[in-house]
Amino acid sequence: MFVEPQPESQKIYKKPLFYSSLAVILGLIYLAWVFIGRWETNREFERRAAEKAAQQRAEDQRAVERQGGTRFEILSFYVTPSLIKRGESAQLCYGVSNTKTVRLDPAVESSMWPSLSRCIYVQPKKETTYTLTAEDAEGHSKTATVTLLVK
Numbered sequence: 001m002f003v004e005p006q007p008e009s010q011k012i013y014k015k016p017l018f019y020s021s022l023a024v025i026l027g028l029i030y031l032a033w034v035f036i037g038r039w040e041t042n043r044e045f046e047r048r049a050a051e052k053a054a055q056q057r058a059e060d061q062r063a064v065e066r067q068g069g070t071r072f073e074i075l076s077f078y079v080t081p082s083l084i085k086r087g088e089s090a091q092l093c094y095g096v097s098n099t100k101t102v103r104l105d106p107a108v109e110s111s112m113w114p115s116l117s118r119c120i121y122v123q124p125k126k127e128t129t130y131t132l133t134a135e136d137a138e139g140h141s142k143t144a145t146v147t148l149l150v151k
Contacts, residue, residue, distance in 0.1 A: 067097055067116050069097070070098060071097060071098060072097065072098040072099060072134075072136040072140060072142070073096070073097050073098070073142070074094070074095070074096050074132060074134050074142050074143075074144045075095035075096060075097055075116065076093065076094060076095040076117070077093070077094045077095075077132045077144040077145075077146055078092075078093055078146055079091065079092050079093070079122075079130070079146050079147075079148045080093065082147075082148065082149060083148075083149040083150075083151065084148065084149070084150055084151070085150070085151050086125060086126075086150055086151065087123070088123070089121045089122060089123040090121070090122055090123075090148055091119045091120070091121060091122075092104075092108070092119065092120050092121075092122045092130060092146070092148070093117070093118065093119040093120075094115070094118060094119075094132050094144075095115065095116050095117045095118070096114050096115065096116070096134045097116065098136055099114040099134040099135065099136055100114065100135055100136055100137045101114065101134070101135045102114055102132060102133065102134050102135075103132075103133050104130055104131070104132055104133075105130070105131045105133070106128065106130070108120060108122055114134070122148065124148060124150055125150065126150050127147065127148065127149050127150050128147070128148050128150070129145055129146070129147045129148075130145065130146050130147075130148065131143055131144070131145045132144045132145075132146075
């Protein structure tokens with residue numbers, strides 16, 4: 001009895017190991033493609049987040065500098081309007097940075113505290129020169145004066 005060999009093309013269909021191996025390899029290639037794509041997306045996201053954080057730090061630093069930075073300073077001290085009639089009121093405004101305490105001479109009814117920008121109402125009966133004294137944590141002090149004219 002002579003058995004005729006089968007052609008190669010028919011043998012391939014009868015090898016499930018070949019197809020399952022091919023499916024596993026294709027699955028691994030797809031999985032690698034997905035992971036690499038996500039890894040690249042995450043790197044881009046992290047790069048953008050780092051750029052945004054650097055921009056925010058620079059913006060924050062500029063804001064701190066605009067508000068006096070780390071310097072102990074009287075940023076502003078003024079009265080508006082600078083001329084009033086007797087019985088009218090005016091706004092006395094001040095701004096300080098890195099200050100522990102502030103006081104005003106002559107004293108006013110409103111309480112005083114360190115602030116980057118604060119205004120209080122004053123109503124003097126005669127021309128008055130106000131002196132703002134600011135003191136930092138080390139005990140250093142700075143002063144500024146402003147005059148309110150009263151008709």
